[in-house]
Amino acid sequence: MALPNTLRLHHSAGSPNSRRVRVFAAEKGLDLAFVSVDLGKGEQRSSEYRRINPRQRVPTLVLEDGTAIREVLAIWRYLEETHPSKPLLGTTPKEQALITMWERQVELEGFAPVMEGVRNSMTALKGRAIAGPYDYEQIPALVERSKLQVANFLSDLDARLEEVRFVAGDRFSAADITAFVTIDFAKAFAVSISEGQRALARWYKEVSGRPSFKA
Amino acid sequence: MALPNTLRLHHSAGSPNSRRVRVFAAEKGLDLAFVSVDLGKGEQRSSEYRRINPRQRVPTLVLEDGTAIREVLAIWRYLEETHPSKPLLGTTPKEQALITMWERQVELEGFAPVMEGVRNSMTALKGRAIAGPYDYEQIPALVERSKLQVANFLSDLDARLEEVRFVAGDRFSAADITAFVTIDFAKAFAVSISEGQRALARWYKEVSGRPSFKA
Numbered sequence: 001m002a003l004p005n006t007l008r009l010h011h012s013a014g015s016p017n018s019r020r021v022r023v024f025a026a027e028k029g030l031d032l033a034f035v036s037v038d039l040g041k042g043e044q045r046s047s048e049y050r051r052i053n054p055r056q057r058v059p060t061l062v063l064e065d066g067t068a069i070r071e072v073l074a075i076w077r078y079l080e081e082t083h084p085s086k087p088l089l090g091t092t093p094k095e096q097a098l099i100t101m102w103e104r105q106v107e108l109e110g111f112a113p114v115m116e117g118v119r120n121s122m123t124a125l126k127g128r129a130i131a132g133p134y135d136y137e138q139i140p141a142l143v144e145r146s147k148l149q150v151a152n153f154l155s156d157l158d159a160r161l162e163e164v165r166f167v168a169g170d171r172f173s174a175a176d177i178t179a180f181v182t183i184d185f186a187k188a189f190a191v192s193i194s195e196g197q198r199a200l201a202r203w204y205k206e207v208s209g210r211p212s213f214k215a
Numbered sequence: 216m217a218l219p220n221t222l223r224l225h226h227s228a229g230s231p232n233s234r235r236v237r238v239f240a241a242e243k244g245l246d247l248a249f250v251s252v253d254l255g256k257g258e259q260r261s262s263e264y265r266r267i268n269p270r271q272r273v274p275t276l277v278l279e280d281g282t283a284i285r286e287v288l289a290i291w292r293y294l295e296e297t298h299p300s301k302p303l304l305g306t307t308p309k310e311q312a313l314i315t316m317w318e319r320q321v322e323l324e325g326f327a328p329v330m331e332g333v334r335n336s337m338t339a340l341k342g343r344a345i346a347g348p349y350d351y352e353q354i355p356a357l358v359e360r361s362k363l364q365v366a367n368f369l370s371d372l373d374a375r376l377e378e379v380r381f382v383a384g385d386r387f388s389a390a391d392i393t394a395f396v397t398i399d400f401a402k403a404f405a406v407s408i409s410e411g412q413r414a415l416a417r418w419y420k421e422v423s424g425r426p427s428f429k430a
Binding site for chain 2: 094
């Protein structure tokens, strides 16, 4: 389902939040126009980028009429509503709710702790512990806490995946995207799937075979 | 629009996340069956409650068929999809995306910092800095950082409300619910609207007049 290139995704190749959107779009076969934002050079803080995203974060989806949509969940919702085939956020109210619930749990208990650990430990992010327009100092105690949280997250996800094929049930969904991106992101943080976590390893192997995850 | 009392909301009167759902349901005129969870007595950690919510958090919506939906965003989505009149999450894809975006921003930059500040400072929550099945120690440095974040949030929200009537634009939405609950919650945290924040005060006064906020 090729689109005219009128949906522009401002993103960064190394940004895990950008990847959540790229994989989502690839699953749906959408052909977005990509605009790279160089985070290393601080382009997210440039006056040009701030005009489309005053929160100075990636990704941002810019529509044909110039409307700028920030935040992964908001971009996902737009893409799902406008391109409902190959649904990733559910089709019935119950399924929509359960996918929202599982995706949220993965974000709160996995993705956000990895992000917090990374942002509070990287020397390059000194004084920039939270992405956005304000400067906040790093808090070293958060780094150790994040590692505990991520270990608990992996253990809980392994238990969940002993019962179901995918994170939210029997269908691949946005919850799998966040979980997979989290686990890849956590590698940079020296936390990964343990040898005994066989359900998690089975799921990771299956999901990694999807072409969309090259995005 | 009275429902048969088959939707049960497990909640706590003092829980701001529970309030986000109560106000949402009241805006739609939905008649939920409320089941109180006494957080002070630790009922959220009882084996009975853990059967419906293994994450040990409130609120949880239990459907007629026994399906338990955790997480505010997931419960909202269910209620919106099954009772679309008086929409609070938008009706067109663009509006749905923009409400998701603003609600998310309010939660990330306002609600979550207030929660973090409260949980890391209350003596009663020593060793329980994060709600859920695991114990995490409080980190005192987070309390001061939270106060900075909330002050920045209020200042940014005031600027936003100089341009628009409601948080996400010209219609009342779920983004207003999270913003209002955040500001009431922040009072317990000794942070409130400053004298110069006139747009924010105008909005707060207008929203506080809605009967749903008694919920």
